[in-house]
Amino acid sequence: MSNRKSWTLGISGGVIVLLVVIIIIVGVKDSVLLSNDTRHIVSNEAGHALQLSITEKVNNLWKLAQHSGGANFETKIIMQGSYLIKAEDWKQEALKWKESIQVATPFVAREERGQEVLRANDQGSNWKREILVFAEQDGRLYFTIHLTGVELNGKEHIVDEGEHLHKALQANNHSVLWNSEIRTKAVGTLDSMWGKMHRKMQLLGHAKPIDNYEDIRTRSVSYETDYMGEGIKMKSGVANLQMAVHELAGEGITRLTLGTPLIAGEY
Template structure:
């Protein structure tokens, strides 16, 4: 499976160090043991629509609802939905301006108590909180050159909080756009399979279920003794990354957990950015 790097790789590395979330910000897919899967092709994040935040929000809403539906069909009720929204501020600003902007964005999301840190000479502003049971984390990194890289991460139980997360994602994207931060997003759902079928059987069940909902074509795959991961072209999903010349809209991974004796399923749009 080839390496997929998201467009804002600098932001991801900066915020990864600040927040300790290597999978999300490195822009690479991961498997068990927190080990990055070797990949070679680079990719840029593209928006699935070209007519502004409204259409992007509509696409995101339907995609999150699809992820939640797949989770309900194949995963236990504790399955977690993770949404990451990231972007780069167009204008260069000072440290004080960045802190003020981070505080305003945090307040708009119902967060308070911005903390300031320094990472490799770059300033990082962070806030975290809870919105109706959904964990919300804001990371704002300011480089020495005055460039701002922003990420908001939402995590909640798919079965109970998917609707709240859809609303929050749209709200965050709108607020970031208003603050002069064009943004892209990715989402993943992860949970243990409700049916026993081994890695191969579970992957086949999930692929069959997805194929009933939208056309897809497998374009990349990775496998070892306990893990299968496949990436797909599925244009109806809208948002995608490009691996070489190939658009990737979705990734599915199944890992056999030797401790729980069960298969852990992870589905990502357009790719998985959490450990699987």
């Protein structure tokens, strides 16, 4: 069984900002975080945070994931956000948005769960880009960009693409939240994989556990580290790395998921 953990962002005084999640099917579930101007919290224990680029963060995850001894590494970058629109025709606004980030792939209109959405998907031999855009009655246009790459070449392609898209969104004053994840499978038990990865995590630098989940086959912990940059503020710290290990029953195989600042989907 897969486990889903949703993002929550904290602000000073312990007030929790609820991120509304709209689920739309893309073969698997897309989590669309709806936020006006929230961004990753930038403090750590020392009161400072490394200002890391997408490339640096994903490469740090990759370095850690390689220690697992796994195969068929899959890397994901997810970007999402929303902004107020003035035009009555939200589809025309969506076309302008797509043009502003220099994506030429045409939109395809679909009805999903009773709502009309636009999708623009493209892929190569080891990478895939999926774009979802829709409007809500609050007068905002919402977008999600999923980039997926397989093995090293796919990872490098989507990192370059991610940097380009992130800069284009910022250049057009679109607030955007993003996270990255790396997944792999390896021979071993839950305990053996966890022990191996935890030792490597500590060798890379300081890593303080601040939130955890565990059941008979799954273990997941969120950490505040001094090497993963910006993070999400939680009650006991600033999470900028999450590790989850799930043991597949009767197969002798574990599935490892690493995410920064948190894992946004299933593990």
